[in-house]
Amino acid sequence: QSVLTQPPSASGTPGQRVTISCSGSSSNIGSNYVYWYQQLPGTAPKLLIYRNNQRPSGVPDRFSGSKSGTSASLAISGLRSEDEADYYCAAWDDSLSGPGVFGGGTKLTVL
Amino acid sequence: EVQLVESGGGLVQPGGSLRLSCAASGFTFSTYSMNWVRQAPGKGLEWVSYITSGSSTISYADSVKGRFTISRDNAKNSLYLQMNSLRDEDTAVYYCARTAAGHYGMDVWGQGTTVTVSS
Numbered sequence: 001q002s003v004l005t006q007p008p009s010a011s012g013t014p015g016q017r018v019t020i021s022c023s024g025s026s027s028n029i030g031s032n033y034v035y036w037y038q039q040l041p042g043t044a045p046k047l048l049i050y051r052n053n054q055r056p057s058g059v060p061d062r063f064s065g066s067k068s069g070t071s072a073s074l075a076i077s078g079l080r081s082e083d084e085a086d087y088y089c090a091a092w093d094d095s096l097s098g099p100g101v102f103g104g105g106t107k108l109t110v111l
Numbered sequence: 112e113v114q115l116v117e118s119g120g121g122l123v124q125p126g127g128s129l130r131l132s133c134a135a136s137g138f139t140f141s142t143y144s145m146n147w148v149r150q151a152p153g154k155g156l157e158w159v160s161y162i163t164s165g166s167s168t169i170s171y172a173d174s175v176k177g178r179f180t181i182s183r184d185n186a187k188n189s190l191y192l193q194m195n196s197l198r199d200e201d202t203a204v205y206y207c208a209r210t211a212a213g214h215y216g217m218d219v220w221g222q223g224t225t226v227t228v229s230s
Contacts, residue, residue, distance in 0.1 A: 002155065035216045037156070044206055044223055045148075045156065050216035088156050092215060098172045099146065099161035100215070 003028060003096075004089050004103035011109040017077040020106045022089030024070050028101060032092045034072040036065055039086040039105075048087070049074065076108075084110045113137035113219050115207050120224030127197050127228070133190040133207030133221055141185035144210035146217055147192050149203035149226075159205070160192065175201075197228045 005023040012018040022034065036049035047056055049065035052072065064075045072091075076083055089103040119131040133145070147159040160181040161170045169181055180193040190207050204225050208217035 033215065037217075039156075044220040045208075045217075046220070047211070047216045047218045050211065050214045050218075054214075056211075056216075056218060086155075090156075090158070090216075096173075097170060098176070099158045099170045102156045102158060105155040 002104040003093060003101040004091065006087075006089060006103035006106045008104065009107050009109065011111055012076075012079045013111050014079055014081065016079045017075060018079055018108065019076075020074045020087050020089075020108070022072045022074070022103050024072075024091060026070060027095035028070075028091040028093040029067065029072055030070040031094055034065065034067050035090045036063075036074045037088045037090065037102075039088065041085070045088065079110055081110050084108055115209065115219055115221035117205065117207050117221045117224035120205065120226045122227045122229065123197055124230050125198060125228055128193070128195045129197065129226060131192040131194065131205055131207075131224060131226070133192075135188045135190065135209075138209075138219075140183075140188040143212065145181075145183060145190045146208045146210060147181060147190075148206045148208055148217070148220075149201075150206070150223075151200070151203040154203075157203075161210075162190070194226070197226075199228050202226060202228045 033051045037045040038048045039045045052067040053065045092100040116134045144163045178196045204223040206223045207221045209219040211218035
């Protein structure tokens with residue numbers, strides 16, 4: 001059971017807007033930044049969003065992140081077939097002695 | 112080119128040990144914090160361990176605490192993960208990842224090395 005909760009799956013058609021949620025608590029999302037990673041099939045994860053809503057250079061502005069209280073969301077607009085991947089949220093957790101925590105991941109299918 | 116290359120994975124029996132390495136190139140390794148993240152077959156990501164640039168701060172997930180040891184050699188641009196008392200549930204692809212400058216996201220990842228624990 002992951003500390004951060006994501007829906008296991010999401011789907012959309014090309015051109016649509018899709019959102020993926022990530023729910024946590026006051027010790028992680030509530031008091032720390034949220035990060036999002038994209039993992040294409042058979043590849044290593046890639047940083048998609050940092051500090052809740054910032055995009056690294058090279059990430060299209062179709063991807064956006066937001067945070068409110070103890071929840072965060074990743075939105076993908078103008079959905080494309082190449083967006084089909086697993087998406088993970090992550091955050092540091094002040095209540096844990098270890099490093100940060102990931103959500104369980106959401107598999108996005110482009111129909 | 113900024114690059115991380117893991118090595119050292121393989122098949123090991125339960126209770127055995129393995130040492131993973133991660134060779135960094137294309138950036139000033141000694142100034143970055145580093146991480147090990149793993150992914151069991153068909154499962155999600157698990158943040159295993161973290162080490163700051165000068166090794167002053169180290170942390171481990173509860174699932175590996177007391178069995179795994181992270182270390183680095185800045186002179187050799189290398190990150191390591193010593194894994195002892197391995198269990199079936201440690202079977203995974205292990206990635207090393209760089210913590211980005213200025214924030215705590217992991218902005219560079221290696222291709223991963225596979226560890227299989229089985230008798």
